[in-house]
Amino acid sequence: MAFSLLHRDTTPAADVGRRGYHAVYRPNETNRCPGCGRAHWHVGRFSAECGFCATALPFAGNGFAAELTEATY
Numbered sequence: 001m002a003f004s005l006l007h008r009d010t011t012p013a014a015d016v017g018r019r020g021y022h023a024v025y026r027p028n029e030t031n032r033c034p035g036c037g038r039a040h041w042h043v044g045r046f047s048a049e050c051g052f053c054a055t056a057l058p059f060a061g062n063g064f065a066a067e068l069t070e071a072t073y
Helices: 002-006
Strands: 041-043 047-050 056-058
Touching: none
Parallel strands: none
Antiparallel strands: 041 047, 047 056
């Protein structure tokens, strides 16, 4: 148990400097497609897809659109 608490994750995905550029879709912001530069998106529950070139991007954060957008009731 102590090892898992003190162990630092050194995988390339955990190290932002080693991972490099990571394109993500950010709700409530203007998102430009890294493939074609346009801003028309089909937004699903787990990712967003460009309406012109079909480039798919994951959501920023934990990956769930419902938790990233503010609910207005």
